[in-house]
Structures are given as C-alpha cells and as structure tokens.
Amino acid sequence: xxxxxxxxxxxxxxxxxxxxxxxxxxxxxxxxxxxxxxxxxxxxxxxxxxxxxxxxxxxxxxxxxxxxxxxxxxxxxxxxxxxxxxxxxxxxx
Numbered sequence: 102x103x104x105x106x107x108x109x110x111x112x113x114x115x116x117x118x119x120x121x122x123x124x125x126x127x128x129x130x131x132x133x134x135x136x137x138x139x140x141x142x143x144x145x146x147x148x149x150x151x152x153x154x155x156x157x158x159x160x161x162x163x164x165x166x167x168x169x170x171x172x173x174x175x176x177x178x179x180x181x182x183x184x185x186x187x188x189x190x191x192x193x194x
Contacts, residue, residue, distance in 0.1 A: 103191050105130040105137065112137075117186035121147060127194055137191035146188060150181050 104111045110132040120126045125139040125147075154177045162170035 102187060103137075103189060105133060105135060106193050107135045108133040112191070114186045117189050118182075121185060121189065128191060136194040138194045140190045140192050143188065143190045147185055150185060150188070151178075154178070154181060 102111050102114070103117065108130060110130055112128055112130075116128050120128050120139065125144055127136050127138045129136050155174070158170055158173050158177065161173075165173075
C-alpha cells in the first residue's frame with residue numbers, strides 16, 4: 102500500500118478507493134497534511150483494469166452464453182476493485 106512521501110504514514114484502502122472513484126481526486130495525508138496526486142501511469146493501469154476485463158468477457162460471451170457472462174462480470178469486477186488500491190501509486194502535488 103502506498104505511503105506518504107514525507108512522514109511514511111500509509112494511506113488506507115478507503116482513501117485510495119475513494120480517490121479512484123472520485124475521478125482520481127488527490128489524497129491528503131492525515132498525519133502531515135501533504136497533498137498526493139495519482140501518477141499518470143496508475144491512471145492508465147486503473148482504466149485498463151476496470152474496462153479491459155469487460156471487453157474480454159464481451160468477446161467470450163457469444164460462445165459461453167448470457168448467464169455465464171453475467172456471472173463472470175460479477176466475479177471479475179469485485180476482484181479488480183479489491184486489487185486496485187494496492188496497485189495505485191501517488192506522488193507529491
């Protein structure tokens with residue numbers, strides 16, 4: 102998990118997830134007040150991780166059927182959302 106560059110306080114999963122869902126809103130360190138922005142490469146990676154599996158599952162769906170597509174989406178998306186905060190990287194604003 103990402104830490105503050107200044108005081109080494111780790112960001113919480115909730116802070117990072119909230120930042121991602123609010124259009125990559127910067128995170129303020131709760132300890133020292135430093136502002137951290139999402140790195141550009143992390144934005145690209147997050148977008149690919151959220152949209153990529155949907156494209157892959159969409160191409161597989163005609164061969165597998167509608168119900169298997171729905172079940173796959175319901176399994177893959179929560180896994181991606183749980184993994185995303187550990188991948189995101191921040192830098193000082």
